[in-house]
Every structure is written in structure tokens, then in C-alpha cells.
Amino acid sequence: MRTNSTVGDYQTAQTLETFGFLPKLTQDEIYDQIAYLIGNGWTPAIEHEHPSRSTDHYWTMWKLPFFGEQDMDRVMGEIDACHQAYPTHHVRLIGYDNYTQSQGVSFVVIEGRT
Secondary structure (H helix, E strand, C coil), rough: CCCCHHHHCCCCCCCCCCCHHCCCCCCHHHHHHHHHHHCCCEEEEEEECHHHHHCCCCEEEEEECCCCCCCCCHHHHHHHHHHHHHHEEEEEEEEEEEECEEEEEEEEEEECCC
């Protein structure tokens, strides 16, 4: 039995979320996801965590959620600012749905280095 995670087997591949099985998102695809999040009226929020600790506890929030934010460039600017402040951390974008009081979307935008 092979246990090498480079084979691509979904049971052994190291991924952070559903999008982790896809090729890395391009800048345009990230903007599309931000537009989807904002278009649904969800509140953008950004979290970060070092890769060595990303699977065993809650991630740290970058600033407060951006309530009412409609500017995709501002959201992307905050993602970049978080990455610059913590260059080795994973950075995740979340869209909070105020109606259902849950996350409508959550995905890792930038993968950190170990």
C-alpha cells in the first residue's frame, strides 16, 4: 500500500478545504469569490494562522469583520495586508451570513510556508 501523499489520492492528500483539491485560484477567480460573497450580502472577514497550527485550533481574526463592505479592492487589500504582516501564515477569507448566523463561504486565499 502506498502512503505517499504526492500520488493525489483524496484520502492522503494534504488539503485545507474543498478548494484545496483544485488548482490554486487565480487573481480573477479570487475576485469572483469576493464578488459572490459581497453579492450575497455576506460580511467579509479574514483569518490567519501558521501552517503548523492550522488544523488543531481556532484561527486568529485579522481586524474585525468588514460589516457592510462592498468594495472588492478593499477586501483584497486587507488580504494582502494580512499576508504582508504574517508572510508564513495561511490566510483565509470568510463570508458571514447574518441571516443564518453561519459562514456562507470560507476558503484559504494564501497558503503559508512552514
